[in-house]
Amino acid sequence: xxxxxxxxxxxxxxxxxxxxxxxxxxxxxxxxxxxxxxxxxxxxxxxxxxxxxxxxxxxxxxxxxxxxxxxxxxxxxxxxxxxxxxxxxxxxxxxxxxxxxxxxxxxxxxxxxxxxxxxxxxxxxxxxxxxxxxxxxxxxxxxxxxxxxxxxxxxxxxxxxxxxxxxxxxxxxxxxxxxxxxxxxxxxxxxxxxxxxxxxxxxxxxxxxxxxxxxxxxxxxxxxxxxxxxxxxxxxxxxxxxxxxxxxxxxxxx
Numbered sequence: 001x002x003x004x005x006x007x008x009x010x011x012x013x014x015x016x017x018x019x020x021x022x023x024x025x026x027x028x029x030x031x032x033x034x035x036x037x038x039x040x041x042x043x044x045x046x047x048x049x050x051x052x053x054x055x056x057x058x059x060x061x062x063x064x065x066x067x068x069x070x071x072x073x074x075x076x077x078x079x080x081x082x083x084x085x086x087x088x089x090x091x092x093x094x095x096x097x098x099x100x101x102x103x104x105x106x107x108x109x110x111x112x113x114x115x116x117x118x119x120x121x122x123x124x125x126x127x128x129x130x131x132x133x134x135x136x137x138x139x140x141x142x143x144x145x146x147x148x149x150x151x152x153x154x155x156x157x158x159x160x161x162x163x164x165x166x167x168x169x170x171x172x173x174x175x176x177x178x179x180x181x182x183x184x185x186x187x188x189x190x191x192x193x194x195x196x197x198x199x200x201x202x203x204x205x206x207x208x209x210x211x212x213x214x215x216x217x218x219x220x221x222x223x224x225x226x227x228x229x230x231x232x233x234x235x236x237x238x239x240x241x242x243x244x245x246x247x248x249x250x251x252x253x254x
Contacts, residue, residue, distance in 0.1 A: 024135070025071040025090045025102070027215075027247045028230070029181035029195050030147045031158045032111050032121035035077035036043060043073040044250040051244035060133035062100065064242050068093040069102075069172075083109040092134060105129025111147070121158075123147040128167075138166035144174075155184045156191060163203070173202040183221065189222040199239075213239045217247070227252060 035041045048077050049117050052064035071090040087105040094100070111123035127143040142165045149158035158181045167172035177200065183193025199213035200206045207213075219232035228251035238245045 001076060004096075010045070025069040025231070026073070026087065026090075027195075027197065027217075027245070028071045029158050029179045030123075030125050030145060030150075030160050031149055031156065031181070032114070032123065032147070032186060033251075034083050035075050036111065037077045037079045039076040042076075042252045043072060043075070044070070044252070046070040046249075047245055047247035049242045049245050051138075052242040056242070058133075061137070062092060062094065062134040066095040067229075081110055081112065083111075085109065089127065090131070090135070100132070100134055102135050103129060103131040105131075106184055107143075116150075119150055121147070121149045123153070125160075128136045138169040138171075140167035141165065142167055152162045153185075155182070156193075157182045171202070174202050176203055176206055181219070183219070189223040191223075192217060195219045195234075211239060213237065215240060215242070215245065217245075 005196050006122045025047070027047050046068065047070075048066075048252045049064045050066065052067070054063050056063055067091050069090070073085055073087050075083055083234065085107040087107070088160045089104070090102040092100045093103055094246070104126055106128040106129060107125055109125045111121060114121050123146075125143070125145040125147060127145070128141070130140055131138075133139075140161075143162065144165075145160050147158065147160055149156070151157075159178070160180075161176070161178045163174040163176055166172060177198060179195065179197040181193065181195045183191040186192050191249040195217040196216040197217075198209075203214075214237040215234050216237075217232035217234035219230065222229045230247075230249040230251075232247045234245040234247065236245070
């Protein structure tokens with residue numbers, strides 16, 4: 001009964017924070033987390049840029065300053081190694097109160113059998129989707145996100161050397177956007193740490209680390225029975241158009 005009350009309270013909080021809570025609707029480092037075979041799950045992603053771009057970078061873009069983005073992700077465990085997911089509908093809430101629908105995305109996640117006494121995990125997430133001009137200058141995109149991580153009793157590290165390739169538009173060269181998550185369990189079910197997301201640009205002309213875009217989050221993950229919450233406060237470096245970002249993810253498996 002207590003857990004149900006907490007779940008309702010957190011969902012109310014998530015809805016309430018939408019107008020005040022970006023860049024992308026999903027800001028996440030993938031780990032070995034999977035739905036069990038035959039089980040469904042829902043993730044509610046939300047993020048808000050409180051200091052972002054005020055002018056469009058290309059024609060049709062929605063500037064990110066004080067814009068909320070949110071998406072519901074539906075997932076299903078196909079078997080012990082594969083999970084299917086659907087992101088729909090990606091939404092954006094503009095500062096003037098206008099609400100926009102921004103496309104649809106599908107994904108397949110593979111997690112291999114763990115190694116080193118179940119401490120080392122590895123896998124690959126593949127995603128394909130359509131995005132409107134408001135959030136992307138290419139309508140169709142394909143993402144390959146390798147997953148490499150290590151977990152111990154008290155800490156967790158996961159690295160995603162992510163690549164995203166446009167399937168429409170003039171360019172077909174993938175961008176390299178690696179991300180890293182590291183955290184320490186201060187007590188059972190509470191992980192404190194950081195997440196960093198880098199934008200190194202196209203593979204054929206990658207930026208140096210000095211010139212790369214970087215978004216760094218102080219983040220926490222809270223696991224309580226069947227409910228998981230990820231919350232982070234992020235800051236972009238001098239190369240980022242978006243300087244301040246807040247993000248939340250609720251994971252609600254069925």
